Amino acid sequence: MSDERSPRVYIILVNWNSWKDTIECLESVYRSEYPDYKVVVCDNNSQDGSMDFIKSWASGELDIWIPSNNSLRDLTFPPVAKPIRYIKYDYVNGEGFSKSDDDLNELILIQSGSNLGFAGGNNIGTKYALSQGKFNYLWFLNNDTVIKPDALCQLIKRMEEKPTVGICGSRIHDYDYPSEIQALGGARYNKYSSTCSHIKPLAEANQSPDFKTLESQMDYIVGASMLVTNALVKDVGLMCEDYFLFFEEIDLAIRARKKKFSLGFANSSIVYHKGGVSTGSSNHAASFNYSADYWINRSRLLFVKKHYPYLLPLVYLRFIAAIFNRINRKQFDRIPMILSLMINKFPNPVDQNLTPKNYALERHKVNNSKV
DSSP states (O other): OOOTTSOOEEEEEEESSOHHHHHHHHHHHTTOOOSSEEEEEEEOOOSSOHHHHHHHHHTTSOOOOOOTTOTTGGGTOSOOOSOOOEEEEEOBTTBOOOSTTGGGOSEEEEEOSSOOHHHHHHHHHHHHHHHHTOOSEEEEEOTTEEEOTTHHHHHHHHHHHOTTEEEEEEEEEESSSTTBEEEESEEEEETTTTEEEESSTTOBTTOOOOHHHHHHHOSEEOTTEEEEEHHHHHHHOSOOTTSSSSSHHHHHHHHHHHTTOEEEEEEEEEEEEOSGGGTTOTTOGGGOOHHHHHHHHHHHHHHHHHHOGGGHHHHHHHHHHHHHHHHHTTOGGGHHHHHHHHTTOOOOTTTTTOSOSOHHHHHHHHTTOOO
16 A cells, blocks of 8 residues: 555554444455555454454454445445455553554554543554654544545545645545435534534535535534644644543644644545434434533533633533433433532543443534533
8 A cells, every 4th residue: 555656644543342343444444546555443442352353354364244235335345355464563652663564564453451532542543653754644534434435535635735734524424324414524613602513414415515615614623534734743743632532623623723724624535424313313412321421521621621711601501501401301310420520520430430332432422412
């Protein structure tokens, strides 16, 4: 997957107990028309044997079955040629990555050793790319996606058309309902209600949006597909790991804009993302489980404290309203959690069983919510 004439891209996927999704995503990624890329899969200490399954897949010993009635089957089936050369690292404080092995392998597998969250997992992949010292872009891609073969080409094309862009997003379609759009590149953030909403989340797929207008409306790029430049990584830094889950993308976008980077949208870069509108959960806060409820409210509080501290009173009013809301839903077990956040006592995720089973799933459940 190398071409000296093309910019080098590292495609970074984070896996957490969802190896089937990751393998389906990889099957689509290795059909990419882009000539020079490396794939990095960071596993956040999955307990379902994910790393072994992914290695078996790369060795050609395992394939996942894509139903014949799956409308996106041609993006991942028949399986790509195997074996795919890989190397596995155990992450230890960013050390131990070998430069000499990079060009010999098409797939880099990194075991984090613990659940570091969305930002932490992606940051490990970023540190690997930095250790190699020869990349132009990073593509942060959710592991529960499949891509069209030209998706990466289109992202880079938009980047090259507008050199000020530091982060570029794709056209995100729903995996189960491919004619529906989850997001056109990015999302808006209302700082007074501290809520986010994807741009055109339920638009029809045949729409041809004015992407330049959309770029001016975006407050951040949706994390399911974010192409980031080397310059931004070196100037702005890694994703903030304080949140663990939610608000990482907008935090990065705010920091990027302070460094004069703009946001971009590649309308012809098509990525299909599982869940969201197909489950009906993206607009129904009542369907969130306890851990998602905790993380969205915790991250909201941390984000406002960091970027809009003068609006903290509105967040606390929102928490009070949330308590009455949870009482109305008979979700009485969540009231102590919200109260603890209000007094800045954050429960230990392990002790409170708050570590999500699949944080990619939790993230898109909360999109466009008003919790």
